[in-house]
Amino acid sequence: MRLSCSGRSFAVAFANQAQEAFFEGHVLGFAHFAGVPARVRYDNLKAAVVRILRGRDRVENERFVALRSHYGFDALCCEPGIHGAHEKGGVEGEVGRFRRAHLVPVPRLGSLDELNTLIAQAMMADDARVITGRGHSVGEAFAAEAPLLGSLPVEPFDSARLIEVTADAKARVCVLQAHYSVPARYARRRLRIRLGARHLEVLAPGSETIVAVGERSLHKGVQHLQLDHYLEILARKPGALPAARALAQAKASGAFTELHQAFWDAARQQHGDAAGTRALIEVLLLHRRMPAVHVAAGLTAALRIKVADASARAASTGSRTDFNRTPFTCHVGTKKEGLSDCLCKRLRPDLLLILYPSILMLSSLPGK
Numbered sequence: 001m002r003l004s005c006s007g008r009s010f011a012v013a014f015a016n017q018a019q020e021a022f023f024e025g026h027v028l029g030f031a032h033f034a035g036v037p038a039r040v041r042y043d044n045l046k047a048a049v050v051r052i053l054r055g056r057d058r059v060e061n062e063r064f065v066a067l068r069s070h071y072g073f074d075a076l077c078c079e080p081g082i083h084g085a086h087e088k089g090g091v092e093g094e095v096g097r098f099r100r101a102h103l104v105p106v107p108r109l110g111s112l113d114e115l116n117t118l119i120a121q122a123m124m125a126d127d128a129r130v131i132t133g134r135g136h137s138v139g140e141a142f143a144a145e146a147p148l149l150g151s152l153p154v155e156p157f158d159s160a161r162l163i164e165v166t167a168d169a170k171a172r173v174c175v176l177q178a179h180y181s182v183p184a185r186y187a188r189r190r191l192r193i194r195l196g197a198r199h200l201e202v203l204a205p206g207s208e209t210i211v212a213v214g215e216r217s218l219h220k221g222v223q224h225l226q227l228d229h230y231l232e233i234l235a236r237k238p239g240a241l242p243a244a245r246a247l248a249q250a251k252a253s254g255a256f257t258e259l260h261q262a263f264w265d266a267a268r269q270q271h272g273d274a275a276g277t278r279a280l281i282e283v284l285l286l287h288r289r290m291p292a293v294h295v296a297a298g299l300t301a302a303l304r305i306k307v308a309d310a311s312a313r314a315a316s317t318g319s320r321t322d323f324n325r326t327p328f329t330c331h332v333g334t335k336k337e338g339l340s341d342c343l344c345k346r347l348r349p350d351l352l353l354i355l356y357p358s359i360l361m362l363s364s365l366p367g368k
Contacts, residue, residue: 001029002091006141007131009094013115021197022047023159035149039074070157160194178217181225238277259299
């Protein structure tokens with residue numbers, strides 16, 4: 001998107017060319033300019049135009065009409081074919097200039113978010129450039145143009161598409177031939193999906209409550225499964241966890257960490273596969289109501305208890321727990337206490353709630 005007067009432009013990268021990306025680009029672009037131009041020129045793309053009539057008359061997409069009405073701007077469509085090639089040279093030339101100036105050679109980045117961060121930095125740097133034949137910078141020209149833009153509406157336009165689907169018996173919804181998991185309690189139920197350019201949200205039946213959020217897939221026939229959605233089922237069938245596809249995806253994404261694996265291995269070694277797996281699931285359920293850093297602190301302390309000698313003699317001092325020190329033993333005055341009792345007395349209240357189940361599970365493990 002480019003303002004003809006000042007030459008200031010806006011760019012954002014999407015992984016698809018869906019209508020939702022087209023609309024979200026408008027929302028982000030108008031927010032970038034902090035205003036709305038009175039008229040926007042378009043090529044005859046399908047996201048905006050349903051049918052080309054005579055001259056410049058068009059049958060516009062209903063959603064595109066809603067976008068224009070929300071922001072209060074007029075659309076001017078270019079003439080089709082070679083007759084309209086000269087009408088959009090400014091924005092097409094800007095695309096080429098921006099690419100050559102900031103994206104050559106092609107940057108190596110880890111994600112689309114990193115690419116958009118790079119693009120945002122480049123746009124800020126472009127405010128200082130001077131267009132050939134002009135005596136002022138792009139930023140200075142925009143400062144004069146900005147008061148002439150229309151004001152933004154109170155609420156941005158909702159660029160997501162609302163669709164309805166039925167979850168299958170495996171608690172998955174199919175959206176554009178890709179499957180996404182939902183909490184198991186919604187299996188076989190009718191659900192509404194808010195499909196955005198980059199993410200989708202699953203709404204609970206009959207309400208606006210969001211019950212699942214996922215990254216929009218770029219491919220057909222794939223499954224995006226979240227381990228958290230299946231924990232209640234796995235608690236009843238713990239033997240299914242090791243081979244679960246949701247677990248493999250959680251490990252690949254980093255949601256299931258080496259710390260979780262270490263706790264699981266220790267719990268299964270002491271209490272057997274079924275009971276040890278259920279203990280892990282109880283830990284995973286903590287993530288729903290506690291920050292991950294607190295759960296990690298609880299697991300770290302529980303594993304330290306496992307490797308501590310039950311007859312250790314080192315004493316802990318102070319009311320705060322330092323997990324970087326050697327695990328402490330439990331002497332209060334001249335009375336020796338159990339390790340779990342000592343921890344419960346000395347831990348901060350906010351960590352005690354996390355640690356206590358782990359203490360009960362692992363405090364009896366033999367030391368090395």
